Amino acid sequence: MALVRSLEKVADTVWELPVTYKDGMRVPARIFATEQLIKEMDEAVFDQISNVATLPGITKYAMCMPDGHSGYGFPIGGVAAMDLKTGVISPGGIGFDINCGMRLVTTNLSWDEVKPHLTRLVDRLYQRVPAGVGSTGFVKLTRDEFRTVIEQGSRWCVRNGYGRPEDLELTEENGCIAGADAAAVSEQAISRGINQIGTLGSGNHYLEIQVAAPENVFDRKVAGQFGVTIPNQVVVMFHCGSRGFGHQVASDSLQIFLKVMESKYGIRILDRELASAPINSPEGQRYFSAMKCALNMSFANRQVILHRVREVFSEVFGRSAEDLGMHMVYDVAHNTAKLERHLVNGEERELLVHRKGATRAFGPGMPGLPERYRDTGQPVIIGGSMETGSYLLVGIPEGAQSFYSTAHGSGRTMSRTKARKLWRGQTLQKDMEARGIYVRTTSFSGLAEEAGDAYKSIDEVVTATELAGLSRRVVRFIPVGNVKG
Amino acid sequence: MTYRFIEEEATADIAFEAQGRDINELFLSAGDAVMNVMIDNLDAIEPHETRVIESENDALDLLLLELLQNLIYYKDAEQLLLRVADAQVSRLGDGWHLRAIARGERLDPARHLQRVDVKAVTLHNFRVEQLNGDWRAHVVLDI
Numbered sequence: 230m231a232l233v234r235s236l237e238k239v240a241d242t243v244w245e246l247p248v249t250y251k252d253g254m255r256v257p258a259r260i261f262a263t264e265q266l267i268k269e270m271d272e273a274v275f276d277q278i279s280n281v282a283t284l285p286g287i288t289k290y291a292m293c294m295p296d297g298h299s300g301y302g303f304p305i306g307g308v309a310a311m312d313l314k315t316g317v318i319s320p321g322g323i324g325f326d327i328n329c330g331m332r333l334v335t336t337n338l339s340w341d342e343v344k345p346h347l348t349r350l351v352d353r354l355y356q357r358v359p360a361g362v363g364s365t366g367f368v369k370l371t372r373d374e375f376r377t378v379i380e381q382g383s384r385w386c387v388r389n390g391y392g393r394p395e396d397l398e399l400t401e402e403n404g405c406i407a408g409a410d411a412a413a414v415s416e417q418a419i420s421r422g423i424n425q426i427g428t429l430g431s432g433n434h435y436l437e438i439q440v441a442a443p444e445n446v447f448d449r450k451v452a453g454q455f456g457v458t459i460p461n462q463v464v465v466m467f468h469c470g471s472r473g474f475g476h477q478v479a480s481d482s483l484q485i486f487l488k489v490m491e492s493k494y495g496i497r498i499l500d501r502e503l504a505s506a507p508i509n510s511p512e513g514q515r516y517f518s519a520m521k522c523a524l525n526m527s528f529a530n531r532q533v534i535l536h537r538v539r540e541v542f543s544e545v546f547g548r549s550a551e552d553l554g555m556h557m558v559y560d561v562a563h564n565t566a567k568l569e570r571h572l573v574n575g576e577e578r579e580l581l582v583h584r585k586g587a588t589r590a591f592g593p594g595m596p597g598l599p600e601r602y603r604d605t606g607q608p609v610i611i612g613g614s615m616e617t618g619s620y621l622l623v624g625i626p627e628g629a630q631s632f633y634s635t636a637h638g639s640g641r642t643m644s645r646t647k648a649r650k651l652w653r654g655q656t657l658q659k660d661m662e663a664r665g666i667y668v669r670t671t672s673f674s675g676l677a678e679e680a681g682d683a684y685k686s687i688d689e690v691v692t693a694t695e696l697a698g699l700s701r702r703v704v705r706f707i708p709v710g711n712v713k714g
Numbered sequence: 715m716t717y718r719f720i721e722e723e724a725t726a727d728i729a730f731e732a733q734g735r736d737i738n739e740l741f742l743s744a745g746d747a748v749m750n751v752m753i754d755n756l757d758a759i760e761p762h763e764t765r766v767i768e769s770e771n772d773a774l775d776l777l778l779l780e781l782l783q784n785l786i787y788y789k790d791a792e793q794l795l796l797r798v799a800d801a802q803v804s805r806l807g808d809g810w811h812l813r814a815i816a817r818g819e820r821l822d823p824a825r826h827l828q829r830v831d832v833k834a835v836t837l838h839n840f841r842v843e844q845l846n847g848d849w850r851a852h853v854v855l856d857i
Contacts, residue, residue, distance in 0.1 A: 271725055273725075298725045299724065299726070300726060301837070301856065325856045326833055326856070361828050361831070362753070362821060363790050363793050417787055420791040422790075425790065431831035476790075476833040476834045477790075479834065480783055480834050487776075500837075500838060501837035502836055502837050502838040504837070642725065643725065644720075644721055644722065644723065644725055644728075645724075645727070645830070645857065646719040646720065646721045647722075672827075672828040672829055674827075674829045678830065714831070
């Protein structure tokens with residue numbers, strides 16, 4: 230694709246659309262990407278990120294990460310920090326899948342030890358972690374119990390036997406964000422989510438067994454601090470969110486915001502998916518409280534999945550999960566809006582940072598990090614396509630330029646509709662097995678849509694985050710087993 | 715009653731255009747398009763359960779949005795796969811009223827070929843319009 234008009238190269242991996250690019254832009258838009266990635270970006274990215282730049286209260290820049298691609302409202306990979314007094318909160322800046330995120334878990338097993346059991350492991354994970362359209366989990370709750378879960382997140386899980394206290398320490402916000410109020414959530418949202426705790430979902434959600442080959446450990450010291458210590462160590466990574474519950478929370482608020490946005494608050498937007506309300510308005514605060522419930526539901530969802538993963542490994546290897554070294558590295562969201570303190574023109578300010586398909590990547594010494602990562606920086610988990618691999622990165626001080634945000638995955642280059650015309654799921658599954666990746670899926674057409682070639686190069690995306698100073702690579706993981714929603 | 719999925723749009727999600735000879739038929743087409751994103755073999759959905767969906771809205775396009783959101787709601791809340799058998803759109807004061815009858819059954823993984831789950835109907839480029847006598851809707855679904 231030819232570069233869009235007015236796109237200026239600020240540095241090798243930093244591109245800018247000035248405020249003159251589009252009427253109404255309050256700040257410039259900045260895109261972090263190599264030249265290759267920026268040429269691969271669909272034109273909608275530039276349109277959408279410049280729309281974001283028109284939102285009231287946006288601070289410094291509307292930003293797009295190197296894996297950016299066309300979304301709705303915000304592009305996927307969009308980051309916007311809003312001033313608390315003049316700014317807005319926008320569900321479209323978070324995504325319907327609130328707290329879609331990644332969790333990474335170590336084992337003390339090498340690939341040689343796991344290889345003979347791989348098929349059984351993946352088959353059992355496929356049976357024990359439900360995936361696919363409208364899938365339901367094993368945790369049966371009353372509506373009141375579900376309300377407790379969405380206010381307490383992973384803490385509820387650990388108290389009910391689905392995890393260990395150390396899991397909380399290694400989850401963003403300790404698995405429970407403060408200020409979640411179940412009274413702000415609709416009955417419809419509860420009905421959609423109540424049976425879905427412990428389920429993967431569908432689309433690009435997955436549960437994967439991966440290997441850290443020695444040649445793919447780029448920073449041995451930090452890798453060791455994150456728990457990746459032995460050659461060809463096997464780890465488990467999974468990607469999912471707040472399921473139908475979060476989707477309904479976002480849908481509900483969108484309707485409410487559309488009604489009041491212009492008539493009550495005089496906010497004009499260029500795409501209805503950017504529907505917004507002032508952060509401090511009753512509507513904005515109600516959504517913020519409901520959105521935090523979805524954050525907690527998602528933490529609980531991943532916590533229960535972890536419980537199942539530990540059970541399966543324990544059953545297959547005949548040893549306890551503790552004995553198998555199944556410790557969390559970290560759990561981090563990539564669809565959120567959070568209150569954070571950042572330096573803006575030398576002044577520390579509290580901002581509401583929207584990240585949609587972008588990962589928080591705090592550098593060393595920042596508050597909110599687990600004690601054990603205080604000196605290293607935050608682990609950043611980047612999920613790649615099922616055919617190519619994923620990364621563990623670390624947050625760095627230079628990340629201040631992006632409000633400590635980085636990429637979240639490979640980023641798609643091809644629509645799902647096109648991908649399913651190009652590949653057949655059954656053939657892809659056989660091809661992948663021949664290449665050493667054993668996949669189970671609820672949907673062969675869904676599998677075809679997730680083919681590796683429908684995505685950008687994960688290596689190029691990670692290179693861009695390093696060159697741009699957003700985060701630094703620590704380990705690259707190779708997939709060997711995958712449960713696909 | 716027709717719809718087509720759009721290859722060139724919505725890299726991460728799924729866009730479609732639905733069509734109907736009248737507004738009621740458009741609502742049926744759009745409902746089937748949403749269900750067809752989730753289930754490959756729509757004909758395998760047996761009409762064992764019925765749900766009546768009624769809503770009112772000032773805007774015609776948001777009336778369609780509500781219908782599609784209801785189909786997604788029943789898929790999660792009751793694991794029901796529903797096809798819209800009848801839709802009656804009428805004027806109500808300055809706004810619009812919808813009464814739709816949707817029929818289907820609980821998802822059975824052995825018979826229903828799953829594709830991908832739909833998270834939500836987005837308002838990105840969402841539109842309902844009359845073009846050359848036909849009614850059309852453009853929809854982007856969050857996947």
